[in-house]
Amino acid sequence: MTLTGATGTAPAASDQAGALHRRIADAVADLAPRLLAVSRELHAHPELALVEHRAAALLADVLDAEGFTVDRGVGGVPTAFRGDVGDPAGGPTVALLCEYDALPGIGHGCGHNLIAAGGLGAALALHRVLPELPGRLTCLGTPGEEGAGGKVLLLDAGVFDDVDAALMFHPGDRTLAVRHATACQPLVVEFTGRAAHAAASAPEGRSALAAMIQFFVGTDALRQFVPETCRLHGIISHGGEAANVVPAYTRAEFMVRGLLGEVVDDVTARVEAVAQAAAAATGTSVTVTRGPRYAERKNNKVMAGRLAGHLERGGVPVEEAVLRGGTGSSDIGNVSLRLPTIHPYLQVMDAGTPTHSEAMAEAVVTPRAEQAMLRMATALACTAADLFTEPGLLDSAREEFATTGPDVPR
Ligand SMILES: [Zn+2]
Ligand SMILES: [Zn+2]
The missing domain is CATH 3.40.630.10 (Zn peptidases)
Structure with a gap:
């Protein structure tokens, strides 16, 4: 052109x-x-x-x-x-x-x-x-x-x-x-679990970090099945407090990008489902907050x-x-x-x-x-x-x- x-x-x-x-x-x-x-x-x-x-x-x-x-x-x-x-x-x-x-x-x-x-x-x-x-x-x-x-x-x-x-x-x-x-949807993903001594009372704990790791692994599993022009990427901005405490709270910043806003909306809903699945698998709860979506x-x-x-x-x-x-x-x-x-x-x-x-x-x-x-x-x-x-x-x-x-x- x-x-x-x-x-x-x-x-x-x-x-x-x-x-x-x-x-x-x-x-x-x-x-x-x-x-x-x-x-x-x-x-x-x-x-x-x-x-x-x-x-x-x-x-x-x-x-x-x-x-x-x-x-x-x-x-x-x-x-x-x-x-x-x-x-x-x-x-x-x-x-x-x-x-x-x-x-x-x-x-x-x-x-x-x-x-x-x-x-x-x-x-x-x-x-x-x-x-x-x-x-x-x-x-x-x-x-x-x-x-x-x-x-x-x-x-x-x-x-x-x-x-x-x-x-x-x-x-x-x-x-x-x-x-x-590209269009881009920023997300903040927060898992809440239950703190406990990571060795002495581990069965009482529910790890928000285990949930977060499952979330990132799950989005990797999704990657093959989204349009190849999409990008999924993020960081864990809060991963826990101490190695001997089961993390009760973790936070990630994440982005979903694609060629069009409607594609990003579709993939974002699937990323949110991954977060819900990670919470269910680990006995924690999750909140996903969408920021302003770039068109x-x-x-x-x-x-x-x-x-x-x-x-x-x-x-x-x-x-x-x-x-x-x-x-x-x-x-x-x-x-x-x-x-x-x-x-x-x-x-x-x-x-x-x-x-x-x-x-x-x-x-x-x-x-x-x-x-x-x-x-x-x-x-x-x-x-x-x-x-x-x-x-x-x-x-x-x-x-x-x-x-x-x-x-x-x-
Ligand atoms: Zn810049
Ligand atoms: Zn710039």
Whole structure:
């Protein structure tokens, strides 16, 4: 699939549009020292999902200082924020999304410091260049992407209800305008048994750890009989108290992934049955709690193609769309099923460098990554500018959204 052809890129940008795009690039260059400071500050102080208080305050403060009307804790999520400029009566509402949560143990090993700085930079640059927007520009702080489903919480709270298009990017080892992602259901599995001396009074005990081991063995037995594109994986986060005490309580965090939400729902029900069977086999009880389910992704090709064109004009080559092979999941999928959305990837490190790694945490503060982020901020702002100013572009994005389904590997 080629996105830089007829599907999204204007045959020849008008002189007026070209001048606007150049002014956006200049504005990003002016903002660069501030954006790099934001990125480095976030990187130096990683915060986990839904407790990104420092990051949310920093980003909201910058928007405030630049004239955005800022709503902190939007949607009832304390570390979410929304900054608006413009008038929704005058045209569409276009949102640039920022993520800023980090990972336990490896800090910004997913590079969300760059997502935040890039989304912020795009919003600030566009506001500087088009202070009288025909519509409303929103910079939305979406916390808790790493498992907590911040965007699902914001969608449920109605924060996206008045948004016409959503744009963000993710750093990685390749530059891609379009990529698929799996649906994902996180689970917390808790077994409760009965404590006893593990030797002297073992028959009185009921081991929650034995139940947990049966649960993991049982999910392994299931693995052969689910679609081969599914992934079942988890950790035991609490395994007991002491070797000489029969564990009365154990806890696991588990994930079920598949190409589509409906597949994930089906497999999740079977995983829950495995947990019930493990409890029955060991004389314990079990509670399975479902977290927010991440949806598969529906990339808007009109918007993605436009962004790819801007990236390439900015000197960033874009690879063919990837709709096969292993991927993770993101709560941007849920947004993408509700409104036209793009979530391109930007190469900030050598191909083959794993995500969620120490190597990525080191890569996302290098000059290479920072310069790439600035180019992406420019391309995002230019794409948003086109959605506001080019007649018919948003309509085309909406029409595509209404007539196509999610991207699923064939
Ligand atoms: Zn991640
Ligand atoms: Zn990420």
